Amino acid sequence: xKKIFSLAVILAMILVLPSFGSVPLSGPYKDGTxxxxxxxxxxGEYYAFGTAIADMVSRKTTTQLLTVASxxxxxxxxxxxxxxxxxxxxxxxxxxxxxxxxxLFDMKMDNFSTVAVLYAEPVQxxxxxxxxxxxxxxKGKTVSVGASGSGTYFNAVDVFTxxxxxxxxxxxxxxxxxxxxVEALKEGKIDAAFIVAGTPTPAVSxxxxxxxxxxxxxxxxxxxxxxxxxxxxAKVELPKSTYGTDDNDVxxxxxxxxxxxxxxxxxxxxxxxxxxxxxxxxxxxxSPRGESLSLKTAAGYPAxxxxxxxxxxxxxxxxxxxxxxx
Numbered sequence: 001x002k003k004i005f006s007l008a009v010i011l012a013m014i015l016v017l018p019s020f021g022s023v024p025l026s027g028p029y030k031d032g033t034x035x036x037x038x039x040x041x042x043x044g045e046y047y048a049f050g051t052a053i054a055d056m057v058s059r060k061t062t063t064q065l066l067t068v069a070s071x072x073x074x075x076x077x078x079x080x081x082x083x084x085x086x087x088x089x090x091x092x093x094x095x096x097x098x099x100x101x102x103x104l105f106d107m108k109m110d111n112f113s114t115v116a117v118l119y120a121e122p123v124q125x126x127x128x129x130x131x132x133x134x135x136x137x138x139k140g141k142t143v144s145v146g147a148s149g150s151g152t153y154f155n156a157v158d159v160f161t162x163x164x165x166x167x168x169x170x171x172x173x174x175x176x177x178x179x180x181x182v183e184a185l186k187e188g189k190i191d192a193a194f195i196v197a198g199t200p201t202p203a204v205s206x207x208x209x210x211x212x213x214x215x216x217x218x219x220x221x222x223x224x225x226x227x228x229x230x231x232x233x234a235k236v237e238l239p240k241s242t243y244g245t246d247d248n249d250v251x252x253x254x255x256x257x258x259x260x261x262x263x264x265x266x267x268x269x270x271x272x273x274x275x276x277x278x279x280x281x282x283x284x285x286x287s288p289r290g291e292s293l294s295l296k297t298a299a300g301y302p303a304x305x306x307x308x309x310x311x312x313x314x315x316x317x318x319x320x321x322x323x324x325x326x
Contacts (some may be wrong), residue, residue: 057275140307269309
């Protein structure tokens with residue numbers, strides 16, 4: 001009986017223990033060190049939220065975070081691999097690719113562990129054509145699928161594949177940044193655009209101010225098929241108030257995830273978790289992304305094992321997550 005219970009615990013990716021309550025917190029630890037925190041471009045969300053987090057952790061614990069700008073999720077993984085950063089933002093899909101050496105990565109970069117999931121970055125398929133309401137309606141249309149080889153591009157590949165469509169033959173793909181996609185929509189050069197970012201996304205909000213927009217919705221069957229094949233997605237619903245659309249929109253999302261090198265001290269990662277999740281109300285005042293912070297969300301990334309510091313903090317909150325297989 002004891003063996004069966006142990007095996008169940010080991011195999012459980014996330015298990016909330018409602019009946020035992022949380023044990024007293026161990027931290028914050030007094031032996032924190034200085035860590036370089038790779039975020040994103042200085043005008044972007046990763047940098048802004050990362051700076052707020054770094055300030056909070058540095059004020060509330062002995063672990064000091066130095067925020068540095070970067071080119072985003074993929075370059076941050078490379079920075080961890082080369083030891084140019086100790087902790088970093090990435091996306092759930094990019095972390096999955098890196099840990100397996102696929103798509104964006106031609107080799108495994110798996111010397112990192114998950115710290116916490118912070119917020120969703122929905123796959124938004126934006127259009128000004130009210131007749132395009134479902135993925136199938138994009139057949140034969142001109143669609144911006146992000147820069148060639150980008151994370152957004154592979155999100156588009158995943159979506160079309162789940163619907164039995166080929167990105168190269170069933171649509172006319174164009175490869176544009178978010179800003180260029182919005183301009184192309186305004187000028188009628190494209191029919192729809194994939195934009196993967198936290199909501200409300202400023203570029204999409206600006207487009208909505210100029211006129212009525214629509215978001216192309218997903219159906220449950222294809223969402224389930226997609227998540228089964230690509231575990232870095234989750235189903236999300238965007239309220240109609242997000243952009244003033246007629247209805248709530250169902251889609252999928254990747255997530256903004258904080259990851260850290262495996263050799264970062266467990267006490268420092270525990271302090272990171274303590275600094276963030278013991279001070280959520282203060283972070284809400286610093287950034288709208290603070291509204292998304294929760295322990296349930298933090299523990300929701302089964303694709304890459306968790307760092308021992310996160311495992312300890314979440315365990316003290318009654319939540320078990322899996323570490324990396326040695």
